[in-house]
Amino acid sequence: MYYFHRPALLKKLLFQKSLLKKPVTTLTGAFSLKVGISATLLILATTANSAGTQVAPFTYGSWQTSHAEELDLPNLRGQGLSFAEQYENKLLGEWSLRNINSRAKMEHDPWIYETIKEMTWRLNAQARQQAPLGLVIIDNPSINAFAAPGGVIGLNTGTILAAGSMDEIASVVAHEVAHISQHHYESGADERKKALLMQIGGMLAAIAASAVDGDAAAAVMMGSQTATMNSSMAFSRSNERDADRVGMQIMNQAGYDPRAMPRFFATMNQKSQLNQTANQFLPSFVRSHPLSNERLSESQSRAQRYDALPLSKQQRHQALFDLLYWRTQSTGEHVSKTALTTAAKNSVGAKLALMYWYGEQQRFGEANELYTELSALPATQRKILEPLLSITQSQILTEQNKWQQAAELLESQQRLYPERRDLRLYLAEALTNSNQPAKAQALLKPLTEQQPSDRYAWQSLQLANEKIAKTTDSPQLAKIATINALRYRSHDQLWSGRYERALTSLTQAKQLTEQMQKTAQASSARPLLANINAEIKAVKTAKDFKP
Numbered sequence: 001m002y003y004f005h006r007p008a009l010l011k012k013l014l015f016q017k018s019l020l021k022k023p024v025t026t027l028t029g030a031f032s033l034k035v036g037i038s039a040t041l042l043i044l045a046t047t048a049n050s051a052g053t054q055v056a057p058f059t060y061g062s063w064q065t066s067h068a069e070e071l072d073l074p075n076l077r078g079q080g081l082s083f084a085e086q087y088e089n090k091l092l093g094e095w096s097l098r099n100i101n102s103r104a105k106m107e108h109d110p111w112i113y114e115t116i117k118e119m120t121w122r123l124n125a126q127a128r129q130q131a132p133l134g135l136v137i138i139d140n141p142s143i144n145a146f147a148a149p150g151g152v153i154g155l156n157t158g159t160i161l162a163a164g165s166m167d168e169i170a171s172v173v174a175h176e177v178a179h180i181s182q183h184h185y186e187s188g189a190d191e192r193k194k195a196l197l198m199q200i201g202g203m204l205a206a207i208a209a210s211a212v213d214g215d216a217a218a219a220v221m222m223g224s225q226t227a228t229m230n231s232s233m234a235f236s237r238s239n240e241r242d243a244d245r246v247g248m249q250i251m252n253q254a255g256y257d258p259r260a261m262p263r264f265f266a267t268m269n270q271k272s273q274l275n276q277t278a279n280q281f282l283p284s285f286v287r288s289h290p291l292s293n294e295r296l297s298e299s300q301s302r303a304q305r306y307d308a309l310p311l312s313k314q315q316r317h318q319a320l321f322d323l324l325y326w327r328t329q330s331t332g333e334h335v336s337k338t339a340l341t342t343a344a345k346n347s348v349g350a351k352l353a354l355m356y357w358y359g360e361q362q363r364f365g366e367a368n369e370l371y372t373e374l375s376a377l378p379a380t381q382r383k384i385l386e387p388l389l390s391i392t393q394s395q396i397l398t399e400q401n402k403w404q405q406a407a408e409l410l411e412s413q414q415r416l417y418p419e420r421r422d423l424r425l426y427l428a429e430a431l432t433n434s435n436q437p438a439k440a441q442a443l444l445k446p447l448t449e450q451q452p453s454d455r456y457a458w459q460s461l462q463l464a465n466e467k468i469a470k471t472t473d474s475p476q477l478a479k480i481a482t483i484n485a486l487r488y489r490s491h492d493q494l495w496s497g498r499y500e501r502a503l504t505s506l507t508q509a510k511q512l513t514e515q516m517q518k519t520a521q522a523s524s525a526r527p528l529l530a531n532i533n534a535e536i537k538a539v540k541t542a543k544d545f546k547p
Contacts, residue, residue, distance in 0.1 A: 093133045093150020095545055097453055100136055100154065102497035107139040107157050108456060109331045110422035111388055115324050116173075117421070119166070120153055123174050126253040127181035127246070134453045139332055143268060147176035160328050162267060166317040167251070167260035167309075174247035174256070181250075182242055244299050248306070255313065258306045262299040269296055319384050322349035327388065330356050348374075352385060352392055359396035367396050387413040391426055403434040414443075421447055421457075428460050437467035453495045462488040476521050483509045483516075483528060490535060499543035506536050 107113070117135050124132055132151040138144070141158040153176050155169075163169045248258035309317075326349035329335040340357055343350035351370060358367035371393050374385060382389070390413045394406040407430035414423045424447060428440035441464045447457040465485035469478045486509035493502035510532045516525035 089149035090133065091150075091545055092547055093148050093152045094453070094542065095547060096148040096150075097134045097136070097152050098495055098497040098542065100138075100152075101453075101455065101495055104136070105139045107137040107328070107332060109327065110425045110456065111391055112324065112327055112331065113137060114420055114422040115320065116155060116160075116169075119170055120173050120177070123170060123177050123250050123254050123256075124151075124153075124181075126250045127177055132180075134451070141334070145172045145176050147179045149180070151180055153177070153180075157328050157332055160324060161334070163264065163321075164267075165257075165260060166321040166324070167257040168264040168267075169321075170251055170254070170256040171247065171258075171261035171264050174250045174254075175243045175261070177250055178243040178246035179239065182239070182246060241295065241298065244295070245302065248299075248302060252306055255309075256317070257309045257314075259303040259308070262296060262303050265296050265299055269293075322347055323352065323385070323388055324349075326350045326353035327356075329353060348381075348384065352388060356392050356395065359392070359399050362399065364396060364400060371396070387417060387420065387423055391422065394426055394430065398430065398433070403430050406430040407434050407436070421454075425456055425460060428464065432460070432464045432467050435467070435471060437464040437471070440464040441468075448491070452491075455492045455495050458488050458492040458495070462492065476524070479512060479516060479521070480524060480528070483512050483532075486512075487532065487535060490539065494539050494542060499539055502539045503536065503543075506532055506539065510536070 113135070116137055120132060120135055128151075130151060132153050134152050136152070136154040138154060138156045140156045141161065142156055143159050143162050144154075144156040145159055146154045153173065155173065159172055160169060163172075244261065248261055251258045251261070326335075326340075326343070326347065330340070330353035335353070337354070337357060340350055340354040344354050352374065355367050355370040355374070358364070358370065371389075374389055375382065377385075390409050394410050397403075397406040397409070407427060410423060410427040410430055414420070414427050417423055424443045428443045431437065431440040431443070441461060444457050444461045444464065447454050448461065451457070462485050465481040465488065468481035469485065472478050472481065486505045490502040490505035490509070493499075493505060510529065513525050513529045513532060516522065517529070
């Protein structure tokens, strides 16, 4: 992997802000990982570029290239993973995901997540039959992306802000998908498997250290690198080149411009050189890593074999990037009102972000003026903005406690895009707060079935059931809703690595269920108790897992 990060504390969720305003537990003192040896991934800090490009209309989802070449993947015959190895990788991926969730400051905005997830799943589908295990977007300004066995893919917001296009972001994700699809972390000798554990260990150690002190993260990694660099470099060089090559093929088949990969390499290379000139911290692993002039030259030569994207597709990509860039700037509070106002003269994405900023500042009159202006655009231009325009307006309405109006606005979009996770989450929040929690629950349950690690959906389900318990006239339904709220809270706690709290929530749920068995509600209690026992077993298994 050629990027790294230094995350801090977990960011609040956009909806029900009081829920995640509580700080995530951070580590004090030294952080010890039981993975044998704690080693490093790569740190490469960068400054964010501005991106205020005027955009053109596009149609959501019209990404598929019409002349995709056949993906030229190496023959892995004889190197396939057994069922036991696949299961082990799944456990390792889940362990990594829980640890990252517990120690990194996350960007939870559902629209940003949906946009990056759609890209990631599309790229992944070109090379793998299995969907990724999970996606994490870390709210950190440095350039970084990483992958772990089982299909965990991570991306820093700094990567979005340093990129100049969706294609450049896609080049980062495609590189990580290539690592996973080529089994770079699983196949090979025991030394390589050991290197994998050291790499994950170093990543998690740095996340924990940077939450307390950025310099501590540097010290953690520098101390562990010396012992592992010599044994891992040959492996790293070979696989980085392989991931570059396969990543370009994946991009081409998914409808992105492979020539964006060397462009982003050049940005990273320039930043690396500036850091060295300024004597800023740069691990020795960076200086000897394959991100070299040779690798940059190879990627530029390889990229020339691909044709440029049609102008219409470039415009669609740039339109989406304009929205993504400024949404990331505004939700992460990385931009001022002055910068937004200036950029809004030429960027629709910046104008929409300025509307969001006004809403956050309780300046609803100015926010509504921008909404009226954007809503009056011709249909082809307005289509660029949806569903983000409606989402942003719904957030402004909820700031004014106009939950029913927000729900009506979001329902119209959800009917157009029923598959979108972000619309389900925003709509569920509005329904719960407008006394329609049962409808909210119906929207949310499919999300947790599709992605069991979806903490936002579990928290939303908890809130919906707490609302049911408080508002229903049925004592039986109130008790069941209370039990379910505890269960859903335990799932959120499990995926954030808070195992003891998850067990406490489930123990409380079990006690309430056992009380139900002694009443006329016994028939309802039996299936609930079976589910709770299975969930307790799952938490204990996760808690006891050691790579």
